[in-house]
Amino acid sequence: MTQETIHLQDIFANRRTIYALTDQLPVSEQAVVDAVEHAILHTPSAFNSQTTRITVLFGEAHKRLWDIAETNLRQIVGDNDFSSTKQKMDSFRAGAGTILYFEDNDGIKALQEQFAIYADSFPIYAEHTNAMHQYAVWTQLSNLGIGASLQHYSAIFEQDVAQAFNIPSSWKLIAQMPFGGIAAQAGEKEFAATEARVMVVGQQ
Template sequence: MSTFVNLVEKRRSIYVLGTDSQYSKKEITDRVREVVKQVPTAFNSQTTRVVVLFDEANDKFWNHIYDVQKDVLEGQMWDMMSGIITGSKNGIGTVLFFEDTDAVKEMPAQGVREEAYKQNNNANAQYAIWLALTEMGLGASLQHFNVGYEQGFDKGTKEMFNLPESYEMLAQMPFGSVEQEAGEKEHIDADVQVKVFDK
């Protein structure tokens, strides 16, 4: 099995995070920057914007998410997600994923194609950064709190870090040392997932 496939297999959603890492904040940030630079985008549009939070900024962000979501989520959903929110502060930091809507509008696409390309651009960055963090021995998970550009749900985050109004938040990736491994993962049949035809 190749090193790449091993890395893909090792990447899992890790929710119990710590701060133990051989890498500095600068080394992690440099890796994220290089990955984003190399990620493919539709028409080389480079619409994705990434923000990396550490220390006080990370705490401030997740406190904000907690304050908003406690009034949105209820019952079992809150019981489950509140633990993820509070646990996300225990790691090294968080990567916030945005699309610059001004740059998105410059793509030679409209309507459903524009939306698809935007989502694909961002997903490429999300997965590539997740693999990069995994390669560095760090765990992460992908979250989707306070997303909703049209409704203004991400406005508080943009104000907190003085980000452009054109930024649309699509996801968050808290990361840190792996303090609890992911459980066993079930897979559906490979022939259901991948069909092969030669005629």
């Protein structure tokens, strides 16, 4: 095993879900943008579809996103206890930015028309592609010393987000990744046994 391979495995292992964020990045904002652009260029996609779209929010735009989320969640929670949700929203807002992951429905529809035999599968392929972009960006951020987590609030505020940030109507919001400086490291991670999760057949 080469030193480069060991280093790559270390990078994978060091990526964690970080909720305790600050607005002080250990690198420039441009370094975050560079990581996103690298992922967009080099992450594979089914049929080379390239349907993933990403928006990076910094500063006040980032805070506005989580203000929108909180407003919508308060309407859903109503008179029930909102304290734990408020704490979570504040933890996201405390970061330096948020990365929004989308899939372009127009691109997916074009592929469905071009390759009709796979039409039902293209939305699934798109989800797979998007997940790979999420992991590629997340791992790069971790390697830059940036904390991040992956959130899925799309259903509660997708229309409001589209309006607030002039998102094209064909873009479907998939996930949100708040990021920033690391105020506190993640706790110990528990692993299920690999024997129950990996099957090996025909190994010599």
